[in-house]
Amino acid sequence: MKEITHDLLSSFRAPAFPGSFFLSFEGIEGAGKSTQIANLKKYLETEKNYRVLVFREPGGTAFGEKLRQAILDTKTEITPLAEAHLFASSRSQLISEVLLKELAVPNTIIICDRYLDSSLVYQGHARGLGVAEVLDIHNIFPLNLVPHLTFYLRIGVETSEARQKIRNAPKDYFEAKGIEFYKKLIIGYDLIHELFPHRIIKIDAEKNIDHINQEILQTIENLLSARVDQIDE
Ligand code: Z5A
Numbered sequence: 001m002k003e004i005t006h007d008l009l010s011s012f013r014a015p016a017f018p019g020s021f022f023l024s025f026e027g028i029e030g031a032g033k034s035t036q037i038a039n040l041k042k043y044l045e046t047e048k049n050y051r052v053l054v055f056r057e058p059g060g061t062a063f064g065e066k067l068r069q070a071i072l073d074t075k076t077e078i079t080p081l082a083e084a085h086l087f088a089s090s091r092s093q094l095i096s097e098v099l100l101k102e103l104a105v106p107n108t109i110i111i112c113d114r115y116l117d118s119s120l121v122y123q124g125h126a127r128g129l130g131v132a133e134v135l136d137i138h139n140i141f142p143l144n145l146v147p148h149l150t151f152y153l154r155i156g157v158e159t160s161e162a163r164q165k166i167r168n169a170p171k172d173y174f175e176a177k178g179i180e181f182y183k184k185l186i187i188g189y190d191l192i193h194e195l196f197p198h199r200i201i202k203i204d205a206e207k208n209i210d211h212i213n214q215e216i217l218q219t220i221e222n223l224l225s226a227r228v229d230q231i232d233e
Helices: 005-010 033-046 062-072 081-104 114-127 131-137 157-167 179-195 209-232
Strands: 020-026 051-056 110-114 149-154 201-204
Touching: 005 114, 005 131, 020 114, 020 209, 033 051, 033 149, 033 209, 051 081, 062 081, 081 110, 081 114, 081 131, 114 131, 114 179, 114 209, 131 179, 149 179, 149 209, 157 179, 179 201, 201 209
Parallel strands: 020 110, 020 149, 051 110, 149 201
Antiparallel strands: none
């Protein structure tokens, strides 16, 4: 497997659009991403007057949604390399067709439900392709654009299973892979957090929904006020 070098990591940058922000949420199944994204969107729109757009990955474009269905509904095994390229092509389309255009509109916040880190963790670490190999696939504009902030909602395997049981939906391609796969995902996310310690904010998502929401809002306040200070300078 390839080495993750400083040079490789430093080619990943947040997009520079004055007054606009790009955020993502990460975590294993049932971590509470959709729940927290809905709460954050409401807060940013009503309390901060931002224009907030939410996209999910894979998906977010007509092409991406077709890929999502193809990947998550498959009953046959896909190689980790094929998976990585499929997710990257959905992401590439989302960035070019939507993200860059929308971020250029001032006062916009884009929130992605999963993004690059999911590929690093699922394909790179848990499926064994290698984190550097997945970074390499993304080391070309615009795939090398990363969020200003990523919230990693960390839960254990037991909590994930308990929350899935309540939902009682049929298992998709990744959900069917079992406990050992989920354990690898958690190790993978901790590893990615070490690689990008400033961008990725790790949150204990075993706590209750309101507590997590408050922690997220505090971090967001810091991001927004730091950016305003920069603009004022
Ligand atoms: N994938 C990949 O391999 N590579 C990639 O690059 C990308 C994706 C982009 C997409 O999953 C799959 O694609 C995913 C990785 C792979 N595979 N898996 N597994 P998805 O989008 O279909 O599913 P998900 O991301 O795992 O979403 P989810 O299951 O809906 O989880 P969530 O959004 O994090 O959770 P939630 O819907 O907000 O909450 C789940 C339940 O828990 C719900 O009943 C809530 O009311 C409850 N909940 C939420 N928070 C709490 C707290 N704090 N306490 C108690 N209960 C809570």
